Amino acid sequence: MKQSSGGVTAAKGFRAWGVHCGVKSHNVDKKDLAIILSERECNAAAVYTMNRVKAAPIYVTMDHLEDGTAWGIIANSGNANACCPLSHENAELMCQYAAAATGRKPGDFVVASTGVIGQTLNVAAIEKGVPEVVAGLTADGSDAAAHAIMTTDTSKKEIAVSLTVGGKNVTIGAIAKGSGMIHPNMGTMLCFITTDCAITHEMLSEALHETVPKTFNRVTVDGDTSTNDMCVVLANGMAENPQIEWKDDNYTVFQKALRHVCEYLARCIAGDGEGASRLITCTVRSARSEESAERLAKAVVGSPLVKAAMFGSDANWGRVLCAMGYSKAPFRPEYVDVKFASDVGEVLVCQQGMGLDFDEEAAKSILSQDEVIIDIDLHEGQDTATCWGCDLTYDYVKINGDYRT
Amino acid sequence: MKQSSGGVTAAKGFRAWGVHCGVKSHNVDKKDLAIILSERECNAAAVYTMNRVKAAPIYVTMDHLEDGTAWGIIANSGNANACCPLSHENAELMCQYAAAATGRKPGDFVVASTGVIGQTLNVAAIEKGVPEVVAGLTADGSDAAAHAIMTTDTSKKEIAVSLTVGGKNVTIGAIAKGSGMIHPNMGTMLCFITTDCAITHEMLSEALHETVPKTFNRVTVDGDTSTNDMCVVLANGMAENPQIEWKDDNYTVFQKALRHVCEYLARCIAGDGEGASRLITCTVRSARSEESAERLAKAVVGSPLVKAAMFGSDANWGRVLCAMGYSKAPFRPEYVDVKFASDVGEVLVCQQGMGLDFDEEAAKSILSQDEVIIDIDLHEGQDTATCWGCDLTYDYVKINGDYRT
Numbered sequence: 001m002k003q004s005s006g007g008v009t010a011a012k013g014f015r016a017w018g019v020h021c022g023v024k025s026h027n028v029d030k031k032d033l034a035i036i037l038s039e040r041e042c043n044a045a046a047v048y049t050m051n052r053v054k055a056a057p058i059y060v061t062m063d064h065l066e067d068g069t070a071w072g073i074i075a076n077s078g079n080a081n082a083c084c085p086l087s088h089e090n091a092e093l094m095c096q097y098a099a100a101a102t103g104r105k106p107g108d109f110v111v112a113s114t115g116v117i118g119q120t121l122n123v124a125a126i127e128k129g130v131p132e133v134v135a136g137l138t139a140d141g142s143d144a145a146a147h148a149i150m151t152t153d154t155s156k157k158e159i160a161v162s163l164t165v166g167g168k169n170v171t172i173g174a175i176a177k178g179s180g181m182i183h184p185n186m187g188t189m190l191c192f193i194t195t196d197c198a199i200t201h202e203m204l205s206e207a208l209h210e211t212v213p214k215t216f217n218r219v220t221v222d223g224d225t226s227t228n229d230m231c232v233v234l235a236n237g238m239a240e241n242p243q244i245e246w247k248d249d250n251y252t253v254f255q256k257a258l259r260h261v262c263e264y265l266a267r268c269i270a271g272d273g274e275g276a277s278r279l280i281t282c283t284v285r286s287a288r289s290e291e292s293a294e295r296l297a298k299a300v301v302g303s304p305l306v307k308a309a310m311f312g313s314d315a316n317w318g319r320v321l322c323a324m325g326y327s328k329a330p331f332r333p334e335y336v337d338v339k340f341a342s343d344v345g346e347v348l349v350c351q352q353g354m355g356l357d358f359d360e361e362a363a364k365s366i367l368s369q370d371e372v373i374i375d376i377d378l379h380e381g382q383d384t385a386t387c388w389g390c391d392l393t394y395d396y397v398k399i400n401g402d403y404r405t
Numbered sequence: 406m407k408q409s410s411g412g413v414t415a416a417k418g419f420r421a422w423g424v425h426c427g428v429k430s431h432n433v434d435k436k437d438l439a440i441i442l443s444e445r446e447c448n449a450a451a452v453y454t455m456n457r458v459k460a461a462p463i464y465v466t467m468d469h470l471e472d473g474t475a476w477g478i479i480a481n482s483g484n485a486n487a488c489c490p491l492s493h494e495n496a497e498l499m500c501q502y503a504a505a506a507t508g509r510k511p512g513d514f515v516v517a518s519t520g521v522i523g524q525t526l527n528v529a530a531i532e533k534g535v536p537e538v539v540a541g542l543t544a545d546g547s548d549a550a551a552h553a554i555m556t557t558d559t560s561k562k563e564i565a566v567s568l569t570v571g572g573k574n575v576t577i578g579a580i581a582k583g584s585g586m587i588h589p590n591m592g593t594m595l596c597f598i599t600t601d602c603a604i605t606h607e608m609l610s611e612a613l614h615e616t617v618p619k620t621f622n623r624v625t626v627d628g629d630t631s632t633n634d635m636c637v638v639l640a641n642g643m644a645e646n647p648q649i650e651w652k653d654d655n656y657t658v659f660q661k662a663l664r665h666v667c668e669y670l671a672r673c674i675a676g677d678g679e680g681a682s683r684l685i686t687c688t689v690r691s692a693r694s695e696e697s698a699e700r701l702a703k704a705v706v707g708s709p710l711v712k713a714a715m716f717g718s719d720a721n722w723g724r725v726l727c728a729m730g731y732s733k734a735p736f737r738p739e740y741v742d743v744k745f746a747s748d749v750g751e752v753l754v755c756q757q758g759m760g761l762d763f764d765e766e767a768a769k770s771i772l773s774q775d776e777v778i779i780d781i782d783l784h785e786g787q788d789t790a791t792c793w794g795c796d797l798t799y800d801y802v803k804i805n806g807d808y809r810t
Contacts (some may be wrong), residue, residue, distance in 0.1 A: 311802060
């Protein structure tokens with residue numbers, strides 16, 4: 001497997017584009033409408049938010065993917081198209097516009113929205129914008145599409161990898177958006193993945209459902225699970241590899257590459273959390289089970305007090321232990337070692353549940369890097385899990401104190 | 406029942422005092438050591454943090470209260486006395502110092518600590534300070550004791566009420582401290598309650614366990630459950646009412662007054678959450694069960710995005726619905742009404758799960774008051790619950806970005 005360029009249009013037969021159509025009415029410079037389209041019908045699989053309040057595009061997409069196939073994706077940013085009388089109708093209209101401009105059927109499209117909840121979507125702007133996006137569709141369009149799905153994200157998120165499946169060169173590419181309202185329970189963000197791999201709908205769905213819990217669902221920015229989260233993968237088979245129909249070696253290679261793609265984007269989303277100044281990676285090792293390791297790591301990266309301490313580069317490991325303590329996962333506090341690490345070094349701050357004397361200056365320098373690792377050893381078992389988050393900063397409060405207006 | 410003055414020393418036979426002894430080494434102006442003492446032996450009951458990592462004073466207090474009685478309380482702020490090799494020994498030493506200075510036994514004392522985790526307690530300072538506190542003990546000492554248990558609290562928290570039990574005048578008084586690391590699961594703070602009511606240990610414990618889940622456990626500041634939380638009630642019987650031994654009318658009167666005391670302090674703690682600029686009260690009504698109403702209300706006041714919107718006086722009700730959606734409580738989004746209210750008026754922003762047009766200026770003014778009410782009607786059943794929290798501000802980040810140093 002090796003990294004390649006081109007994002008969501010890297011795989012054979014996929015084109016994309018993004019424009020400003022007017023959903024983000026105050027920001028004419030910011031793109032707000034994207035389409036991704038395959039030349040051939042794709043097998044498709046998706047994972048959706050677990051929030052009981054689901055936005056209309058989620059229901060419409062569920063409906064459109066019921067047959068396990070799709071041709072493309074239409075997505076807007078700037079408005080979540082949720083909790084309004086016309087939300088469902090507008091989500092259907094988006095697919096109709098995309099279908100009319102591409103000569104396909106509305107049911108061939110996945111539809112996704114992200115932005116403020118409860119305000120009526122400017123669907124007329126989308127109607128006007130769709131032909132422009134379709135006219136622009138190109139195999140170099142990943143960058144434009146990646147920008148068009150951003151809200152408070154500060155950087156676009158895309159990746160592509162190539163691998164060999166059954167002797168053929170296969171590519172997986174993706175774009176994603178994250179930022180606020182980010183918390184495990186399905187992806188809590190938008191992620192669109194395309195591949196030219198030949199793989200059945202069942203195996204594609206299996207691979208995605210294996211991958212999401214260990215990647216996107218291990219990210220937390222603020223503990224708020226959005227109403228609009230969606231992770232979709234489209235596979236058009238144009239790599240002409242022998243179709244993956246079972247959990248054989250080819251499946252394993254594909255799933256591993258898919259996990260790499262999702263983990264890369266999960267880390268991007270965590271590190272670009274609203275207001276974040278750094279990525280926080282917490283690994284819990286030597287746990288009784290992967291589940292308890294995950295629960296502990298998630299509690300640590302989710303703790304507002306840990307997050308604020310990380311913002312201040314403060315080696316306040318007591319808060320790490322405290323967060324583990326209320327996670328409801330079983331562990332023995334008196335066995336726990338805690339280490340802070342980053343590019344410039346590492347420092348053991350707690351051993352067997354007790355504080356150690358350590359060099360505060362060295363710790364400060366370690367905690368001032370772009371990625372900080374909180375490494376916890378439980379000394380109890382064999383299992384490990386890693387979760388990702390970010391620090392809590394003034395800018396998070398600023399961004400969210402007045403997001404609507 | 407009527408409000409009276411005097412806090413934790415309002416009930417007959419209780420004295421208290423607080424001084425600066427040196428645990429808060431950088432702040433000679435700030436009191437850090439308190440003692441509360443009864444003239445007679447008290448029946449005692451307590452509720453403790455549910456955090457798996459419990460500070461040493463919790464274990465020592467559990468041990469000392471095993472016989473259901475106590476004479477007094479010794480508490481320090483500035484250091485949590487947790488996760489250090491000498492924590493347990495130092496908690497025992499604090500009781501020994503208090504016992505020596507008052508002519509009682511170490512086992513007669515409740516011990517509590519609050520502050521930073523994992524740094525060795527300056528127990529020599531406490532040894533030196535105890536005689537000074539004991540010399541100062543007075544029936545006017547509630548104010549000094551209330552100040553001596555504060556950490557990042559901006560105001561002292563105390564209350565006293567008087568009521569009639571079996572024809573006798575009974576008083577309940579209390580002091581509390583809160584601020585950060587505040588989240589339901591036992592009080593997540595310190596609260597010391599004294600009463601001259603004659604009541605058995607069993608009934609006192611019953612009353613406290615009935616009260617805490619509906620008051621302190623419905624407060625959240627940041628979702629972090631501390632390692633040191635404790636709520637203790639001491640009853641010395643000096644009101645000479647017929648002793649409460651059963652769940653009779655006298656018990657009901659007493660329990661109601663205790664709930665008033667705890668609810669008052671719970672609201673104080675929420676409104677004085679770290680960095681808070683306002684108290685957020687969320688009531689969920691017409692629910693299928695009190696439990697689901699509580700879970701929904703707690704999710705709303707705990708959501709960082711709702712909290713940040715409240716800081717910005719932004720009527721972003723979509724985040725309220727979103728938080729309800731991930732609370733895991735059952736409800737029908739399409740039935741939900743949401744109203745924002747405060748002293749200056751109220752505004753309905755969402756009806757039957759859909760946004761309404763509303764006057765943004767009026768909403769802004771309603772949301773700019775010291776207490777904001779988020780009133781949610783589920784239109785499903787008969788049950789109601791109220792939870793309390795605060796907004797998320799720049800100051801929360803500032804206070805917690807560098808708390809240790």
